[in-house]
Amino acid sequence: MNKKIGIVVADYDEYAPFVEAVKQYNTKEYKYFNRLAISFECGNAEVICINCGIGKVNAATAATHLADMGCTYILNYGLSGGISRVHRGEIVLPDKFLEHDFDLTGIGYKPCEKPGQKYIYDADQKLLAKARAAIGECQSGTAVCGDRFICNAADRDFLRDTFQATSCDMETAAIASVCDMANIPYLSLRRVSDDAGEDAYSNYSEMNTGEGKTLSEVFGKILFALCDEVEL
Numbered sequence: 001m002n003k004k005i006g007i008v009v010a011d012y013d014e015y016a017p018f019v020e021a022v023k024q025y026n027t028k029e030y031k032y033f034n035r036l037a038i039s040f041e042c043g044n045a046e047v048i049c050i051n052c053g054i055g056k057v058n059a060a061t062a063a064t065h066l067a068d069m070g071c072t073y074i075l076n077y078g079l080s081g082g083i084s085r086v087h088r089g090e091i092v093l094p095d096k097f098l099e100h101d102f103d104l105t106g107i108g109y110k111p112c113e114k115p116g117q118k119y120i121y122d123a124d125q126k127l128l129a130k131a132r133a134a135i136g137e138c139q140s141g142t143a144v145c146g147d148r149f150i151c152n153a154a155d156r157d158f159l160r161d162t163f164q165a166t167s168c169d170m171e172t173a174a175i176a177s178v179c180d181m182a183n184i185p186y187l188s189l190r191r192v193s194d195d196a197g198e199d200a201y202s203n204y205s206e207m208n209t210g211e212g213k214t215l216s217e218v219f220g221k222i223l224f225a226l227c228d229e230v231e232l
Contacts, residue, residue, distance in 0.1 A: 005226060006066030006074040007049040008059055010171050012036070014078050015051040018216040022047075032065060043227035045072075052171075055147050056099070059171035063178035073127060073185040073226075076175050077219040080167035081150050081196035084160045086139050091218060092166060092190045093131055094143035097121045097173040100159055101146030111162055121176035124185035127226075131187060134225040135218055141166025143190065145173035156196040168196055189222060191215045 009015040019027065019038055025047075030037035036051040048069065052062035059076075066074055086092055098112045098120045105111055113119055132138070144165040150156055159165040172188045179186035191214075 003045040003072045004070055005045050005047045006071035008052050008062045008074065008076045008175055009049060010052055010054045010059060010078050012051055014215060018049065021216055021220055045227040055170050056145065056174035060174040060178050063175040067178060067182040067184055071184060074175060074179050076172060076188040077215060078169060078171065078190060079193040080169040080190035081194050082192040083156055083165040083168055083196055085141065085166055086192045088192050088194060090192045091138040092192060093128055093138055093140050094167065094172065094188055094190065095123045095128060095140045096142040097176040098144055098163060099146060099173045100144040100163060101148060118180060121173060121180050123187055127185050127187035130225060131222045134221045139166065143172045144168050145170060150196040167192060189219050
């Protein structure tokens with residue numbers, strides 16, 4: 001094996017279809033605290049996939065563990081709310097990530113600004129190119145991340161106007177922050193489940209329980225392309 005690929009997946013309904021899709025690779029249960037996780041070998045890579053649980057702390061903890069395991073790069077996939085320029089069902093490959101709920105504006109900082117450190121993170125350009133080659137062209141843009149489910153038009157419009165956001169979720173920027181500190185290339189694939197408006201929860205729930213297989217299949221095209229590459 002010349003690569004180790006770490007995958008962080010928040011929701012079980014997004015994780016389970018992936019586990020089913022890769023069982024042909026003789027997956028093994030991987031011990032990671034009390035979280036569900038598997039490992040397997042595919043092509044030129046060892047793959048570790050962790051079902052981390054929803055939210056920034058869970059995602060960052062899993063990403064840190066994968067970094068400590070020596071992962072060559074870290075991937076993420078899941079559902080996102082659509083903020084601007086995207087519609088329900090579309091696939092998005094974000095090229096920037098930030099935490100919209102990090103707020104020190106009361107002491108003079110800009111929204112999401114972290115004193116003395118980077119706070120807007122970039123997806124890895126080589127991974128983005130590989131992903132687009134595997135699944136075709138799709139939307140990109142800024143993914144904003146926070147520990148809050150966005151489900152009203154006022155909050156959605158604030159994220160659009162303040163951060164020029166394309167999508168919102170609860171994990172991506174937390175993983176990106178860890179990857180940036182550890183100098184590990186990072187890529188996230190998101191599918192738009194709702195428009196972050198008043199009907200967001202019902203739309204999200206419908207897609208989360210009914211479309212997980214579709215999302216994992218699209219992500220699988222990227223993963224298997226990377227597994228067969230000797231190097232980026």
